[in-house]
Amino acid sequence: MTQNIYDDPAFFEGYSRLNRSIHGLDGAPEWPALRALLPDPRGLRVLDLGCGYGWFCRWAVEQGAAAVEGIDVSERMLERARAMSPNALVSWRRADLESLSLPEAAFDVIYSSLAFHYVEQLATLLRTIHRALAPGGKLVFSIEHPIYMAPRAPGFLVDEAGHKSWPLDSYQKEGPRVTNWLAEGVVKQHRTIGTLVNTLIDSGFTLERLIEWGPTQAQLDAMPDLAEECERPMMLLIGAQR
Template sequence: MNTIYDDTDFFNAYATMARSQKGLEAAGEWHQLKLLFPNLKGKSVLDLGCGYGWHCRYCVQKGAFKVLGIDASAKMIEQARKRNFDQAIEYKVCSIQNYAFPKNFWDFVISNLALHYVEDLEDIFEKIHGTLKPGGTFVLNIEHPVFTAGIDQDWTYGEDKKPKHWPIDNYFFSGPRQTHFLGSAVTKYHHTLTQILMGLIDNHFNLDAVIEARPPESMLYIASMKDELRRPMMLLVRATKKH
């Protein structure tokens, strides 16, 4: 599978990030995301784009009896098996688009920072709805449309080299956006807020929570975290499959 996360230089750069080294507690959005998780005792969980498997292990710790983590990157799955192994967790190299999505199978589906690599969100939302059991929960964290519509997904800098503004353009034109991330050229997909939220509603989900992620006070000593209060970077949503 062709994924930037299997490029050696990119993957090595990703491995230096705080969330890669320290896990969930180093993720600025985790204090809000974890509140969206349902009661997982005795539940089955599908993690779409599981990365290192941090969320998979958390779900097991919270009582899930079966967890499947899929990721298109073989390097990610290799790390997940090393770092977050558990007998209740299965890891599989598979893209979100190519997963079979068995009908009425999972109690909980989570996708964290993966769906902005997917072009056809409507198709994936429909498949997630189908694979959830009636009343099942879907929690997603996707890059915020203000972020994905950012020009080169970067700030405009002043003469002092400090961030001045976050410029956005072509907001209502969804589709591929070329950007630079961790020193590499990366293709992501921009989706408007309407496309994300109405995509869920149109595919028979109830919206339980919509949150624009912001870092906790405890992380504001980190210079880059203060800038995260100047524009939203991530959008967190909890949705429930209608019976």
């Protein structure tokens, strides 16, 4: 079963103060690049896995999606999503991505933001997603980059001149990583890029785009604090098709 750290009161309180929690998609600097991977949602059936506060679900409705479903393991997240989304076009469901059941060919787009790195049985989940997509359907998701997740003690090293570097170790040692982010003992699942891509292919997907996300110059000009994101990739953005 997924750890469900988001129902931990301390974690949830810390998460609620993040810029992306306060400002939604506009507070997520990777959103423009993710949005470019998505098809026009007008008239489409859309599913968000790990929907959190429901920002993407609301965006899909605003863009004309025919029906939208948001799934999350956290009841706290779903309570917030329901309170922020009084719209009959969106349905909400609590479910664990480790044992998710979805109807066959029920969706045209399945989306997920920064949730898949918590899933231990990712191959099972991807096969479930593949079956749940209509032929030609799209899977678009972000995940923590393996370079970001692999180190035993993640964090920048700063030399005497003030230059930052990211220590990379244990990259080929796949499996759980325990970090203290917003709360102690947060468990994530590290996989190499090769394993991730090959798991997608083995699940029946055609890989359309893989982006090792970094800020644009315009974003750096507007938000200088993003400069450290140029030192190592924090996220992978992936677009795939059934």
